[in-house]
Amino acid sequence: MKTSITLPSPAKLNLFLHIVGRRPDGYHELQTLFQFLDYGDDLTFTLTPDQPGVRLTESLPGVAEEDNLIIRAANALIDQARHPLPGVTISIDKRLPMGGGLGGGSSNAATTLVGLNHLWELNLSADALADIGLGLGADVPVFVRGHAAFGEGVGEQLTPANPPEDWFVVLKPDCSINTGKIFSEEGLTRDTPRIKIAPAFEGDASRYRNDCEDVVRKLYPEVKESLDWLTQFGPARLTGTGACIFGRFPTESAARIIWESKPSGITGFVARGVNISPLHEKLTELN
Numbered sequence: 536m537k538t539s540i541t542l543p544s545p546a547k548l549n550l551f552l553h554i555v556g557r558r559p560d561g562y563h564e565l566q567t568l569f570q571f572l573d574y575g576d577d578l579t580f581t582l583t584p585d586q587p588g589v590r591l592t593e594s595l596p597g598v599a600e601e602d603n604l605i606i607r608a609a610n611a612l613i614d615q616a617r618h619p620l621p622g623v624t625i626s627i628d629k630r631l632p633m634g635g636g637l638g639g640g641s642s643n644a645a646t647t648l649v650g651l652n653h654l655w656e657l658n659l660s661a662d663a664l665a666d667i668g669l670g671l672g673a674d675v676p677v678f679v680r681g682h683a684a685f686g687e688g689v690g691e692q693l694t695p696a697n698p699p700e701d702w703f704v705v706l707k708p709d710c711s712i713n714t715g716k717i718f719s720e721e722g723l724t725r726d727t728p729r730i731k732i733a734p735a736f737e738g739d740a741s742r743y744r745n746d747c748e749d750v751v752r753k754l755y756p757e758v759k760e761s762l763d764w765l766t767q768f769g770p771a772r773l774t775g776t777g778a779c780i781f782g783r784f785p786t787e788s789a790a791r792i793i794w795e796s797k798p799s800g801i802t803g804f805v806a807r808g809v810n811i812s813p814l815h816e817k818l819t820e821l822n
């Protein structure tokens with residue numbers, strides 16, 4: 536049995552995000568296209584056979600240990616196990632802004648489920664891990680499955696997709712946006728007609744929009760300014776409910792030229808869109 540592994544916990548983009556209805560429990564029904572980025576956090580899992588339980592080497596600002604999705608994911612696996620498991624220490628190399636629409640917390644949860652399933656040799660199927668993940672957040676299943684996908688329902692009904700693996704400039708306007716607040720806004724578009732896309736969608740996602748964008752532009756002038764700036768160079772969109780936005784470019788050098796000219800004071804990064812999650816690429820190497 537291996538005792539330590541470091542695994543990627545990548546970001547996702549919602550290349551488009553349509554709100555097509557609302558469930559009786561108030562959750563919004565979406566149609567969205569998820570793609571991963573070759574950029575994200577790293578998590579290191581070290582087994583501690585002499586010390587039972589799960590612990591983090593550092594806490595995240597503003598997140599109590601028991602609320603941390605890494606701890607919640609590990610405990611969800613322990614609850615399912617039929618025999619005692621060795622303890623584990625988990626360290627986080629955090630690069631993704633929290634609450635940015637890049638799915639950082641959900642991705643951390645998925646990397647924990649997939650990583651500990653491997654390290655603890657639990658042999659749970661992807662279906663079982665995605666089910667456990669859905670209990671932690673709507674974006675966790677796509678990270679567990681590890682393939683770019685058209686998502687429906689709350690994002691858990693996934694059809695694998697193959698959008699072009701373009702380069703992105705991702706900008707983080709200087710504000711933080713609460714997902715619940717955006718979904719409760721009165722002016723939010725909630726009736727976009729459902730679309731049908733070809734199985735394994737390979738087309739241009741920028742034909743479609745993010746339905747949260749109008750509300751977010753009105754409430755957060757920082758996001759509006761960044762979107763207006765990035766749109767000069769090509770299609771730019773909000774991911775999730777923001778605050779991050781992205782612009783799409785055919786090559787790394789084209790993306791870097793725009794990145795270098797960004798207004799001062801704005802943070803972000805350049806990354807490539809990938810249809811196989813870096814987490815799954817790494818696991819294939821390990822197996």
Ligand SMILES: C[C@](O)(CO)[C@H](O)COP(=O)(O)OP(=O)(O)OC[C@H]1O[C@@H](n2ccc(N)nc2=O)[C@H](O)[C@@H]1O
Nearest residue numbers: 549561562563564672673674689690714715718775776
């Ligand atoms: C916006 C996306 O990132 C798109 O990928 C996801 O749909 C977010 O899903 P999530 O991680 O489950 O979002 P959370 O941050 O837990 O949701 C906060 C709140 O937003 C509302 N919410 C969230 C997702 C959804 N499809 N409909 C909703 O109405 C719910 O009131 C929920 O309590």
Ligand SMILES: Nc1ncnc2c1ncn2[C@@H]1O[C@H](COP(=O)(O)OP(=O)(O)OP(=O)(O)O)[C@@H](O)[C@H]1O
Nearest residue numbers: 603604633634635636637638639640641643674775
């Ligand atoms: N390990 C974690 N990493 C990041 N956030 C976490 C973690 N555990 C719990 N959280 C909480 O989850 C919230 C949402 O984090 P996350 O980074 O997933 O947001 P997001 O990028 O907006 O995701 P989404 O697109 O799914 O809405 C954070 O503000 C934080 O309070």
